[in-house]
Amino acid sequence: MATLVFVGGTGPEGIGLAMRFASVGEEVIIGSRRQDRAENTAREIKEKVPSANVRGLVNEEAVKESNLIFLTLPFEALEPFLKSSADMLSGKIVVDVVNPLKMENKVFITTPPEHGSAGEMIQALAPGSKVVCAFKNESVEDLEKVDKPLDSDVVICGSWDDAKEEVTKLIKKIPNLRPIDAGGLANSRVLEGITAMLLNINRRYKTTTSIKIMGI
Numbered sequence: 001m002a003t004l005v006f007v008g009g010t011g012p013e014g015i016g017l018a019m020r021f022a023s024v025g026e027e028v029i030i031g032s033r034r035q036d037r038a039e040n041t042a043r044e045i046k047e048k049v050p051s052a053n054v055r056g057l058v059n060e061e062a063v064k065e066s067n068l069i070f071l072t073l074p075f076e077a078l079e080p081f082l083k084s085s086a087d088m089l090s091g092k093i094v095v096d097v098v099n100p101l102k103m104e105n106k107v108f109i110t111t112p113p114e115h116g117s118a119g120e121m122i123q124a125l126a127p128g129s130k131v132v133c134a135f136k137n138e139s140v141e142d143l144e145k146v147d148k149p150l151d152s153d154v155v156i157c158g159s160w161d162d163a164k165e166e167v168t169k170l171i172k173k174i175p176n177l178r179p180i181d182a183g184g185l186a187n188s189r190v191l192e193g194i195t196a197m198l199l200n201i202n203r204r205y206k207t208t209t210s211i212k213i214m215g216i
């Protein structure tokens with residue numbers, strides 16, 4: 001499997017995913033706007049996962065190192081990043097985990113862009129890339145407890161079957177995670193909505209939740 005690059009990998013989502021993949025033997029690169037932050041995060045991951053094959057690079061250098069790029073940036077950072085780096089993503093699989101959300105009157109709601117969803121926006125702004133939405137419904141609290149097995153389905157969607165196949169293989173490497181292909185990229189609108197719903201449930205029941213699809 002290719003090296004996995006996490007653009008904006010110094011935040012909790014990038015760190016959680018990078019630790020999970022590093023712990024099953026995947027080589028990971030943490031991307032950041034700053035080399036020192038990338039290296040510090042790589043060091044932190046190595047402390048928690050001693051077997052990790054991990055290093056840190058600035059985002060633009062990190063992207064050059066692989067054809068499998070996770071965008072683990074906040075939604076607001078996507079457009080500026082894609083405007084400057086879309087060409088570099090051409091021909092690459094881009095895994096989109098981004099949820100455009102905000103809290104309004106104590107309720108999490110989605111704040112979709114005009115494209116419909118973060119996933120559709122990424123595909124529109126980086127048209128040469130192959131966007132696969134995944135892990136949008138995985139709680140970071142669960143991801144970062146790297147010694148505790150995960151137990152959920154990872155619903156993915158996207159318009160590129162070959163890219164979804166690669167991401168499916170990757171998800172299967174993490175024990176107990178089951179990839180479910182929901183179909184085309186427009187499903188990302190639903191996935192992003194489900195995250196808002198799960199966060200509201202988490203708040204109501206003071207826990208962390210994820211999803212499983214019945215009947216498959």
Ligand SMILES: NC(=O)c1ccc[n+]([C@@H]2O[C@H](COP(=O)([O-])OP(=O)(O)OC[C@H]3O[C@@H](n4cnc5c(N)ncnc54)[C@H](OP(=O)(O)O)[C@@H]3O)[C@@H](O)[C@H]2O)c1
Pocket residue numbers: 007008009010011012013014031032033034037038071072073074075076077081097098099100135136137138139140141
């Ligand atoms: N938290 C969750 O439970 C969860 C679950 C599923 C999906 N997600 C999604 O995962 C993504 C990342 O979440 P997170 O909580 O890890 O995000 P975050 O901590 O807010 O940001 C991740 C990294 O992005 C970089 N960054 C921040 N602002 C930026 C900007 N304006 N321009 C460029 N880079 C910027 C920072 O890295 P540097 O400063 O090092 O460059 C930061 O460490 C989000 O889109 C979120 O919706 C989160």
